[in-house]
Amino acid sequence: MLIIAVGCKELPKDQDNPDSKPNIVVIYLDDLGYGDVGFNGSKVLKTPNMDRLANAGLRFTNGYATSATCTPSRYGLLTGKYPWREKDAKILPGTAPLIIGADQMTIPKMLKTKGYHTGVVGKWHLGLGDGKLDWNSKIVPSPNEVGFDYSFIMAATQDRVPTVYIKNGHVVGLDPKDPIYVDYDKNFPGEPTALDHPEMLRLKWDHGHNNSIVNGIPRIGFMKGGKSALWKDEQMADTFLKEAEDYVTAQKDGPFFLYYAMQQPHVPRTPNPRFVGKTGLGARGDVIAEADWCVGEFVRILDKQGLLDNTLIIFTSDNGPVLNDGYRDEAVEKNGDHTPWGPFRGGKYSLFDAGTHVPFFTYWKGKIQPGISDALVCQVDLLSSLADLVQSDIRTQDSEDLMDVFLGESQQGRSDLVLEATSRTAYRKGDWVMIPPHKGPAVNKSVNIELGNSEEYQLYNLKVDQGELNNLATSQKEKLQEMIAGYDQIVGKTEIKTEALELK
Incomplete structure (x- = not known):
């Protein structure tokens, strides 16, 4: 899901005055389907906080991610370039090198030319390092080398190693006496896997997730060491939320750009105990309810800090939904009458519409009039559109300037x-x-x-x-x-x- 918080398009003439520039926030959910939200018609799964924001903003019935999988869609969003043009923009292992080039334009790079402080919190999955990755030293390049002043991320996905947080290129809480080693080809001697020690599992794997066990959950890839740095899965949503809240609080005098990339409802679905059983749809439904709460809490902080009047919110997902994506978490068995894909065919991994046709809305208190737009828009257009918003001349090949559409001033989207x-x-x-x-x-x-x-x-x-x-x-x-x-x-x-x- 994506939230963009931005200010007025008609900026004051004093471009060098930080107070004249709007803040921008992007919240991006992971595997959230078009039909997973109340504002797109879900009757079974309730998302009151998302709905409240969407219904007070501009909902897009034809909003698209660039890809039906995560790494490519994130690449397209940040670079304004179709991911199929980049051969390495595929689902990456946790050890992959950074696929955004040092000289490549990105949304945060563009905004930095206009005096913005830039931050990313949450899922990254665009690679780290240059191919010779040492998790026990400063990781370079990282998000900090492609435009972000501040980064607090996981390297890839929650189901892939390494299962640690990385802050500004450093693994958080790492004990140098217990270094981290990661490999996607072979296991480390003596390290338990799901195949060797199924008795250690609290979440059973179905396909593709039978390597290293961390917190009782089998992962993709092998990992050794770093015990003090391991994340706690059920606390991940709270951890990322606090980081996002702390960031906007610290940067409230602006202008700032935050890319808040939430991990829900990607597998493994590990809701905080506060949300277990909340929806009756199993872990998948519960983590969406958790994500909805996070959105509500995040917006509450923006409001508390007096930032909503100068904040545009665009909400979307990186690709379509999937139920069983490698773990036996009863997502299929408890789905019932819920239709995560909405009225569309397919889902994650698919060229049919549900693969890329995702939830998408813009919100800007007092600036965007509530309504529904049928205009064709895509996440790849955010770079050029935001460049227009902040009066930058920067554009990229595939990114169209649709700022008037995102603000509700035009219905003329992409052709x-x-x-x-x-x-x-x-x-x-x-x-x-x-x-x-x-x-x-x-x-x-x-x-x-x-x-x-x-x-x-x-x-x-x-x-x-x-x-x-x-x-x-x-x-x-x-x-x-x-x-x-x-x-x-x-x-x-x-x-x-x-x-x-x-x-x-």
Whole structure:
């Protein structure tokens, strides 16, 4: 989920006066589906704090992440560049080098040229170091080298090692006498894994999560040492919330930019005991309720510090939902009538719409009028849009300036958009979406999600077929050719020739 807190677009002429510039906050949830929130129609799962903010702001019915998985979508958001243009923008292990280049433009870098203090709190998952990572020394490069003045992060995901917090390039609470070692290829002698010691587990794994055990939870990857630095999973939400609150409190005189990247509802879902059983939907529902509470508490701090009048909030998620994503946490069994994917088809990992069509709204007390916008917007547009807001000339290739749309002053969003899921791409233009032929299974059986792969072109009209059930590629050949041409102009020629599919 994403929150952006910003001030007025028509800034005072005195650009060098810090008091004249708005604050900007981004809150980004992890795997939150379009249908997981009340403001998008959820009747089963309650999200009162998110709803209150959304209903007082501008809700986007066509808001998109750039990708159906986490690393690429975060890359697209921060850099304003389509992730499919970057070969390393894939789901990364915790030991991967930083994939944002030292000379690459980012939102925080752009804002720093306008005098902003910049911070990131929460999930990073864009790589760290330069390929020779030593967790026991200062980690360089880190978020601090790509535009952030302050960083308090986890390296990758909650289900991957290392299971430690990193503050400004240093592992928090590390005892030098107990150094950390991390490896994604082989285990360290004597270290227990889920395969060797299932009796140590308090959360059972289903697929892909059977390596090192930390806090009774099996992870992806192997880790040794660093006992004093290990995070406590059930306290993670509170830890990140306090860091976010402390940051805005310390920087309340502004201008500041905070990227608050929450970890919920990504696996392992470990709600604080205060939220266990709160929703009746199992751990997944409970961590969303926990996240909703965090949003409410964070906004309360903004209000307490007198910052809401000068704060724009944009709320979104890094990709669509998934139920069973590697742990047996009863997400499937207790889901009941809840529809995390909303009216759409697919989910996380999928080229179908639920993979990238996510919750998205902007809020700005007294500036944005409450309402609903059908404009097509994407997280990749935030860099250029925020640059316009702070009167910067910086723009990037794929990022469109939609600040008027985000403020509710225009309904003219993007004309088209290229979407991505695990290096496969699709194309949306207007109400139409075209998925070119892609090799691979039709369904990811581990997570029970349709991926959108087919040997044939797929063409859907989302205005009348939100569930993408009626493939019009055969009956609407002229429209298909138009979509292929638009796609090829951005991405390049499709792999399978149109002649082979009898499109002429």
